[in-house]
Amino acid sequence: MARRKRAEEGQENHERWLVSYADFITLLFAFFVVMYALSSVNEGKYRILSDSMISAFRNVPVNSSGQLALIVPTPAPAAKPSLASKTQDAVKQKQRESMRSIAKDILEVMAPLVEQGKVRVLETSRGVTIEINDSILFSPGQAAIQPPLARAMEAIAEVLVGTDFPITIEGHTDDVPISNAQFPSNWELSAVRATTVLRLFAAAGIAPTRLTAIGYADTRPVEPNALADGRARNRRVSILIDSAIPEKGTEVDLQRQGEGSEVAADTALSEPPPEVPASPAVSPPLPAR
Numbered sequence: 001m002a003r004r005k006r007a008e009e010g011q012e013n014h015e016r017w018l019v020s021y022a023d024f025i026t027l028l029f030a031f032f033v034v035m036y037a038l039s040s041v042n043e044g045k046y047r048i049l050s051d052s053m054i055s056a057f058r059n060v061p062v063n064s065s066g067q068l069a070l071i072v073p074t075p076a077p078a079a080k081p082s083l084a085s086k087t088q089d090a091v092k093q094k095q096r097e098s099m100r101s102i103a104k105d106i107l108e109v110m111a112p113l114v115e116q117g118k119v120r121v122l123e124t125s126r127g128v129t130i131e132i133n134d135s136i137l138f139s140p141g142q143a144a145i146q147p148p149l150a151r152a153m154e155a156i157a158e159v160l161v162g163t164d165f166p167i168t169i170e171g172h173t174d175d176v177p178i179s180n181a182q183f184p185s186n187w188e189l190s191a192v193r194a195t196t197v198l199r200l201f202a203a204a205g206i207a208p209t210r211l212t213a214i215g216y217a218d219t220r221p222v223e224p225n226a227l228a229d230g231r232a233r234n235r236r237v238s239i240l241i242d243s244a245i246p247e248k249g250t251e252v253d254l255q256r257q258g259e260g261s262e263v264a265a266d267t268a269l270s271e272p273p274p275e276v277p278a279s280p281a282v283s284p285p286l287p288a289r
Contacts, residue, residue: 095243102159102241103128109155127165127243130156131222134173134193134235141178143192145200153197157204160241167201168212169194170238174231175218191215197237 103121106128113119113136120131137149145153160167171190183189194213202208223230 128241130239166242168240171215175225186217
């Protein structure tokens with residue numbers, strides 16, 4: 001019995017290689033299936049790729065040796081100015097010409113005073129500015145125009161009445177304080193002097209909607225006030241013919257403005273208050289007497 005049992009065990013061990021061989025064949029089959037799947041080409045995708053390559057290289061030049069030639073990019077054409085830009089440039093050019101014409105006309109009517117250095121005509125980025133020394137316009141500490149100069153101011157008004165530019169009349173003083181019953185300070189004196197010239201222009205036919213009067217007192221000197229000549233130069237009336245095109249205002253959205261209010265409030269509390277510059281005094285027209 002022992003010999004027969006050993007013979008059966010030996011026969012079983014002799015046929016076990018078939019299992020390993022079957023596993024090997026199965027793995028080999030799976031390997032070839034995977035290789036075939038990887039090597040197969042998707043005809044649809046291949047056709048799309050082929051068409052795109054042909055389209056991309058259709059217009060590429062080829063030199064005599066069969067190689068692709070270098071492609072030099074064509075520079076983009078310069079952007080042409082828009083119609084609105086051309087229109088605005090034309091308006092600005094027309095305004096500059098108008099300003100030069102106004103300056104020339106004022107120089108002609110004020111020639112004697114210009115030669116004496118009492119009147120200066122300046123061309124600035126904002127337009128034309130006429131500076132008139134107060135000694136020929138007003139008596140010291142007064143705001144009534146002296147009769148000899150009233151006609152000269154009317155001549156300026158005759159030049160400006162034919163234009164449509166805004167006109168700002170500024171009153172300036174030196175730093176010597178004034179205090180009387182009529183003018184408690186230089187603010188009132190400068191503002192009333194500017195308003196007096198404004199009323200003369202309005203009476204000469206210039207539309208009141210074009211006129212603005214501002215008093216700056218001694219806050220905008222053109223010369224140091226240390227010397228008498230500098231103080232005399234600072235006592236003046238400036239007439240600005242403004243050529244600037246006003247920009248259309250944009251309304252501020254209260255909700256959007258409030259988004260940063262908390263941060264702004266915290267910043268304001270943590271920082272010292274800024275210095276506030278002196279504001280110009282604007283006086284209303286004097287009542288008719």
